[in-house]
Amino acid sequence: MIRLAALCFFCLWCNAGFAQESFDDPALDERYRSLIHEIRCPKCLNESIAESKAPVAADLRREVRRLIGEGASDDEIKTFLSSRYGDFVLYRPRLTPATWVLWGGPFIFLAIGGLVFWRILKKRGDQPMDEDLPA
Amino acid sequence: MLRYIVPLAIFVVIGVSLFFGLGRNPNNVPSPLVGKPVPDFSLPDLEDPAATVSSTDLAGRVALVNVWGTWCVECRHEHAFLLELARAGVPILGLNVKDERVAANRWLAQLGNPYVSSGFDPEGKAAIDWGVTGAPETFLIGREGTILHKHISPLTPFVWQRDFIPLLREQCASADCPFLTAVGGR
Numbered sequence: 001m002i003r004l005a006a007l008c009f010f011c012l013w014c015n016a017g018f019a020q021e022s023f024d025d026p027a028l029d030e031r032y033r034s035l036i037h038e039i040r041c042p043k044c045l046n047e048s049i050a051e052s053k054a055p056v057a058a059d060l061r062r063e064v065r066r067l068i069g070e071g072a073s074d075d076e077i078k079t080f081l082s083s084r085y086g087d088f089v090l091y092r093p094r095l096t097p098a099t100w101v102l103w104g105g106p107f108i109f110l111a112i113g114g115l116v117f118w119r120i121l122k123k124r125g126d127q128p129m130d131e132d133l134p135a
Numbered sequence: 136m137l138r139y140i141v142p143l144a145i146f147v148v149i150g151v152s153l154f155f156g157l158g159r160n161p162n163n164v165p166s167p168l169v170g171k172p173v174p175d176f177s178l179p180d181l182e183d184p185a186a187t188v189s190s191t192d193l194a195g196r197v198a199l200v201n202v203w204g205t206w207c208v209e210c211r212h213e214h215a216f217l218l219e220l221a222r223a224g225v226p227i228l229g230l231n232v233k234d235e236r237v238a239a240n241r242w243l244a245q246l247g248n249p250y251v252s253s254g255f256d257p258e259g260k261a262a263i264d265w266g267v268t269g270a271p272e273t274f275l276i277g278r279e280g281t282i283l284h285k286h287i288s289p290l291t292p293f294v295w296q297r298d299f300i301p302l303l304r305e306q307c308a309s310a311d312c313p314f315l316t317a318v319g320g321r
Contacts, residue, residue: 043162045161055259059263063263084264084265084266085164085268086167
């Protein structure tokens with residue numbers, strides 16, 4: 001119980017640390033927060049830079065804040081980061097020849113599944129069901 | 136017949152992709168900068184704050200750019216090999232990131248200085264332009280000022296032999312690359 005309380009306290013404390021990295025303007029702050037959740041930390045494997053405590057994540061958050069402050073658009077910020085760290089840092093990679101398979105793959109598998117389903121149905125349809133058997 | 140081939144084919148596809156996928160080091164994120172020109176940077180020199188270290192220092196020669204910091208344990212591990220490369224004549228430009236000047240200079244005084252010079256980047260700003268995720272990282276810069284290779288984690292004789300020597304061989308005629316043969320480059 002004490003451990004749990006300590007953990008909760010620690011979490012709150014950590015969030016308090018992050019909360020200082022914010023904008024006074026609520027609209028900018030909102031944009032900043034949604035952006036840093038969309039950018040993957042290049043060092044720490046499947047944490048966004050919002051969640052990660054790696055030094056590079058803190059640096060990237062700072063860069064995102066700087067760029068927002070300079071009036072860059074979300075797209076410009078993403079281009080800035082992906083030109084340095086690759087598409088890897090975007091949780092929603094852009095549609096490029098290298099990511100066609102990634103974006104198209106699910107549809108291809110859906111098509112294959114549909115085809116298999118249709119074939120099974122057709123096969124079953126060809127077989128007479130019990131009720132159809134002549135008595 | 137088909138009922139045996141299809142599951143077997145699926146098994147092979149999954150098996151092969153897992154075999155290659157799981158064997159990869161997830162920290163080795165390929166850098167989009169490989170093949171591109173060196174990013175522009177200009178930093179104060181670590182040892183002499185009045186001087187600057189910049190991308191022009193890399194112009195026209197084959198060189199290494201090594202990212203380091205005194206907070207980086209693996210850099211200490213790598214240091215002896217960097218000294219060996221420097222002795223063999225490999226120009227190494229240091230990028231000292233997120234460090235303190237006094238501590239970094241003390242490190243060089245105590246362990247030896249393999250760098251032609253080191254740029255001092257306490258906030259890691261230039262490091263972001265280089266797509267640096269941590270230290271140590273080593274870039275191989277070609278004669279035309281393009282990044283030929285990026286290595287994440289300590290540089291070792293094995294890695295040097297496997298990844299750097301073949302690229303260096305392409306880069307320079309043996310006459311002007313004495314370091315090609317100096318460090319295990321048989």
